[in-house]
Amino acid sequence: MLSLNRQLPNSLPPYPSTRLPIHPSTRLPAHPPMLHIENVHKQFDNGLLALEGIDLAIKPGEVVSLVGTSGCGKSTLLRIVAGLEFPTLGAALIDGEVITAPHPKVGLIFQEARLMPWLTVAENIQFGLKDLPRLEQQWRTEQVLQKVHLTNFATALPRQLSGGMAQRVAIARALVTQPSILLLDEPFSALDAFTRTQLQDHLLDIWAEDHPTLLLVTHDVEEALVLSDRIIVLRPHPGRIHRELAIELPRPRRRTSLEFQRLKEQLIGELDLTPELDLVKR
Amino acid sequence: MSSLSLPRRSTKPHRAIPRSLQGWLLPIALVVAWELLSRLGLVAPNLLPAPTTVLQTILVIARSGELFRHVGITLYRVVLGFGIGTLVATVLGALTGYSRTAHAYLDPLLQALRNIPSIAWVPLFILWLGIYESSKVTLIAVGVFFPVYLNLMSGIQGVDRKLVEVGKIYRLSQLQLVRRVFLPATLPAYLVGLRNGLGLGWMFVVAAELMGASQGLGYLLIDGQTTGRPAVIIASIVLFALLGKLTDSGLSAVSQRLLYWQDSYGAG
Numbered sequence: 156m157l158s159l160n161r162q163l164p165n166s167l168p169p170y171p172s173t174r175l176p177i178h179p180s181t182r183l184p185a186h187p188p189m190l191h192i193e194n195v196h197k198q199f200d201n202g203l204l205a206l207e208g209i210d211l212a213i214k215p216g217e218v219v220s221l222v223g224t225s226g227c228g229k230s231t232l233l234r235i236v237a238g239l240e241f242p243t244l245g246a247a248l249i250d251g252e253v254i255t256a257p258h259p260k261v262g263l264i265f266q267e268a269r270l271m272p273w274l275t276v277a278e279n280i281q282f283g284l285k286d287l288p289r290l291e292q293q294w295r296t297e298q299v300l301q302k303v304h305l306t307n308f309a310t311a312l313p314r315q316l317s318g319g320m321a322q323r324v325a326i327a328r329a330l331v332t333q334p335s336i337l338l339l340d341e342p343f344s345a346l347d348a349f350t351r352t353q354l355q356d357h358l359l360d361i362w363a364e365d366h367p368t369l370l371l372v373t374h375d376v377e378e379a380l381v382l383s384d385r386i387i388v389l390r391p392h393p394g395r396i397h398r399e400l401a402i403e404l405p406r407p408r409r410r411t412s413l414e415f416q417r418l419k420e421q422l423i424g425e426l427d428l429t430p431e432l433d434l435v436k437r
Numbered sequence: 438m439s440s441l442s443l444p445r446r447s448t449k450p451h452r453a454i455p456r457s458l459q460g461w462l463l464p465i466a467l468v469v470a471w472e473l474l475s476r477l478g479l480v481a482p483n484l485l486p487a488p489t490t491v492l493q494t495i496l497v498i499a500r501s502g503e504l505f506r507h508v509g510i511t512l513y514r515v516v517l518g519f520g521i522g523t524l525v526a527t528v529l530g531a532l533t534g535y536s537r538t539a540h541a542y543l544d545p546l547l548q549a550l551r552n553i554p555s556i557a558w559v560p561l562f563i564l565w566l567g568i569y570e571s572s573k574v575t576l577i578a579v580g581v582f583f584p585v586y587l588n589l590m591s592g593i594q595g596v597d598r599k600l601v602e603v604g605k606i607y608r609l610s611q612l613q614l615v616r617r618v619f620l621p622a623t624l625p626a627y628l629v630g631l632r633n634g635l636g637l638g639w640m641f642v643v644a645a646e647l648m649g650a651s652q653g654l655g656y657l658l659i660d661g662q663t664t665g666r667p668a669v670i671i672a673s674i675v676l677f678a679l680l681g682k683l684t685d686s687g688l689s690a691v692s693q694r695l696l697y698w699q700d701s702y703g704a705g
Contacts, residue, residue: 239602257606269603273621273698282617283607314700332607 189215189336189368190236194245197231197394204393205231209245211387211396215335216366220379220386224426228394229372233340236370237263249336262334262367266341268321270313270328276300277309280328299327302361319350326354330361336368344375355381359406376422380415381408388425398425486668491675494668498657508676511642511653514570515684518577519638523631525578526585530630533586534593535619547586555580555641559648573645580641584633592626593619625699628692635688639681654680 192211198204205228213219221229234240236247238257246253249260257263270279277296284292300306303323313321322342329337339358343351355378362369373379379386383402390397400422408415454462468488474480475487482490498504529547533540558579559572566572596619604618646655654673661669 237606239605257608259608261606263606265599265602267599269599271600271603271618271621272700273624282603285613312698314698 189213189249190370191248191251192232192236192245193248195232195235195242195247196244197228197235197240198243206235206242207393207395209394209396213368213370215368218362218369218371218382218384220371220373220383221389222373222376222379222386222422222426223389223394223397224391225374226394227389227391229389230340231394232389233338233370233372236336237261237338258336259332260335261338262329262332262336263338264322264325264329264340264342266344268313268318268325270316270321270324272313275310275312276305276316276324279313279324280331282328283332295331295333299331302330303327303357319346319354322346322354323357326358326361333365334367336370339369339371339373341372341374343378344373351375351378356407358382376419376426377410380404380418380422381410386422388422390427397427400425483665484667486671490668491671494666494672495676498669498672507652507654507657507673508680511646511655512680514573514577514645514653515635515638515642518574518642519581519635521574522578522581522638523585523634526582526630526634527589527627530586530589531593534590534623535615540590544590551583551587555583556644559644563648568649573642573650576645577638577641580637581634584637585627585630588626588630588633589623592623592630595626596622625696628688628695632685632688632692635684636681639677639684643677 190211190213192209195206195209196204197206209228209232211219221232223229231240235242236254238254238261241255248254249258270276271282274282277300280296280299281292284295287295296309297306300309303326305320305323305327308316308320308324313324316324322345326342342358343354346354358369359382369382371379371382380402386400386402387396388398388400389395400418402418404412404414404418471480471485472488475482475485475490486494495504498507529543533544533547555576558576562572562575566575600618600622601614604614609617642653643655643658646653647659650656654676657673658670661667661673
């Protein structure tokens with residue numbers, strides 16, 4: 156059921172460790188991992204080392220969670236993949252190309268819905284579609300509104316939505332561009348427990364349809380266990396990969412099952428929830 | 438909705454006086470009191486004439502055709518000065534708000550100039566531009582410039598970084614980012630700046646017309662003073678109030694229409 160690996164999983168094909176730039180001919184055509192993170196270091200302007208030597212390879216359609224206590228650099232890592240921040244050393248690559256700007260194949264869902272308050276729900280969803288013909292935009296918007304069960308709210312303004320609805324609009328806005336990699340930065344953490352569970356199941360339904368690669372940042376252990384094929388545990392000061400857990404429970408996973416509870420306990424153990432004392436000593 | 442018959446609070450509670458009329462109560466009471474005191478001879482008519490006298494004066498000036506000439510020229514100066522001031526402020530405010538480099542070069546100078554009381558420019562403007570329209574319009578434009586500039590600049594700087602990031606994720610160009618995120622996000626602050634600017638425009642048109650004019654409401658003020666007709670002075674003050682309120686209401690209505698999406702307490 157469960158395998159514990161240190162560092163890179165050995166199930167993945169080897170990948171050239173050359174950094175920027177990688178010539179197309181050196182790419183591996185067979186089953187190229189969609190997403191590669193190679194020796195990523197990130198040092199902030201204030202000298203803080205947020206990430207140190209992160210190596211990670213994510214297969215197409217895989218669901219991977221980054222978990223860790225606050226300050227472990229999990230959000231920074233996600234922002235590097237999103238192309239919003241850049242590593243001090245190393246690189247993140249999509250299909251062998253170094254990420255230097257937000258990638259068209261990548262969708263990002265933030266912790267907050269981040270809707271434009273002056274646009275209606277439908278207009279917000281079309282925000283990233285402006286290059287497509289009008290009809291195609293409308294058709295896709297209808298499809299995705301159905302997916303998140305908000306068809307009746309197409310003309311509503313963000314201020315009229317509840318937190319859960321707003322986040323569903325944000326999900327729709329990310330899905331409508333049909334991303335092959337979906338990044339989620341603690342997407343449900345601002346919601347109540349009930350809505351959160353609902354949206355997690357909902358996300359799995361959406362994933363089951365198109366199998367996009369999901370890279371999820373969360374501090375919610377249960378969320379990571381419900382969703383992921385693989386959980387990457389990071390530890391702070393500096394942010395490093397501490398452990399990887401492959402979760403092989405069949406989906407849908409019952410949160411109450413014995414196996415689930417056992418995994419949860421183990422994962423909490425891995426997290427090392429006493430870093431605050433360390434901080435005080437420093 | 439639900440079949441439970443809870444005692445529902447009406448959304449529009451019954452009021453003795455409708456909300457829209459509440460604001461009229463105090464002014465009307467004051468005018469009536471003023472009229473009564475004048476009729477009873479308790480205030481000297483050569484200092485404070487009765488409201489009816491003021492109204493008569495306005496009608497007399499109106500009938501002679503003078504009123505429209507005075508109101509027209511004052512309105513023309515305000516509109517022109519407001520337009521020029523707003524235009525320059527919009528260009529510079531957008532520049533310093535959006536570009537850190539432009540901000541570093543321009544803003545310190547503009548902030549220093551802002552601290553000069555605008556009336557202090559009057560002698561210089563008259564010397565440079567003469568006593569006619571240009572100096573007046575310039576003074577009004579300077580008055581309008583600063584609130585518009587300041588609000589626009591700080592409005593742009595205050596745009597939510599998180600929304601800008603959404604634009605970046607969807608790979609908007611700089612121009613698209615300005616049009617689709619910065620412009621609408623800055624609109625509330627900009628409109629506040631415009632309203633402040635318009636208020637100052639009215640203030641400075643009085644100053645401009647007091648410093649020497651042959652027509653306009655400000656001229657009427659001086660005329661009433663030199664010819665000892667307090668009714669004329671009060672009539673022009675009332676007209677200033679009316680025009681100021683009217684133009685501000687217009688701008689406020691436009692604001693509300695443009696900002697329908699805001700989730701604010703006042704919008705109710």
